[in-house]
Amino acid sequence: MSRLHVVSGKGGTGKTTVAAALALALAADGRRTLLVEVEGRQGIAQLFETGALPYEERKIAGAPGGGEVHALAIDPEFALLDYLHMFYKLGSAGRALKKLGAIDFATTIAPGLRDVLLTGKACEAVRRKGKDGRFVYDYVVMDAPPTGRITRFLNVNHEVAGLARTGPIHNQAQAVMRVLKSPETAVHMVTLLEEMPVQETADGIGELRADGLPTGAVIINMVRPAILDxxxxxxxxxxxxxxxxxxxxxxxxxxxxxxxxxxxxxxxxxxxxxxxAERVALERAQRAELTGLELPLYELELLTDGVDLAGLYRLATDLRKQWPM
CATH class of the missing domain: 1.10.286 (GTP Cyclohydrolase I; Chain A, domain 1)
Structure with a gap:
């Protein structure tokens, strides 16, 4: 199974909820999962009913069988400081640049730089090993940008590698793209059984395939129960x-x-x-469209009372029953 799971989807489909449930499901049976947030919305903290996540990896939940879910809200400014320290040994100098506002300036005027830092930090977590030589995390799950931006977001390092022909920036960008375009990565799409989300899902998968990025599964969220046969x-x-x-x-x-x-x-x-009957007919048609994408389909029920922590564990259990983990 892939080790980096990128979860995208049209706004309103519940991609953050699905990413959190997937992280819980993957962490079962004693595994460690890192759940990464890149959009600065603190959605993960709300789902797990904890305080705002700082720029550090911390345990936020346990999973059945002794597993652990850790979380990280990536801040582009701090990620850039890490980057400067890692490749240019600018520890104190980098902090001085932050005080002068140069870091914020750089990440604001260059949106592509933000995406490089965000994807780079996630890929670093995928590759990181402990002193025993084993991976620190069995899986990394990224709550990624929505469908309309996901391909450019993941491909930004390819563009950067083309601009910087040599040096640490080029090498880092190439290393990130090797992870993102390898079997280590799978990009999953979250959708609803409605026309617009399904169409965006199909378009997004087409773009990912055209750019050589690895597609994973389609997760149909908020499936309403069948009332009539x-x-x-x-x-x-x-x-x-x-x-x-x-x-x-x-x-x-x-x-x-x-x-x-x-x-x-x-x-x-x-x-x-x-x-x-009209809704059922629409859902049948949309499910047929999704089946035509030739990707694994998994379904999560609609939680009518909203998604609380108990509901999140329930969705994780549903995923484990369907997903070959």
């Missing part, structure tokens, strides 16, 4: 009024005579059933 959905879609009235009567809701309770309930129920 196929026969009932078809009956509702065709508006079989008499059959519905008879069924209500047989269920003990009064006779089907005109004006009776069963009779009065027919039209409102048929309207709701028609709406449900």
């Amino acid at each position: 196929h026969a009932a959905v078809d009956a509702a879609a065709n508006g079989r009024r008499a059959a519905v009235a008879k069924a209500l009567s047989q269920a003990g809701l009064g006779g089907a005579r005109r004006g009776g309770l069963a009779e009065r309930l027919v039209d409102p129920l048929l309207e709701q059933a028609r709406e449900h």
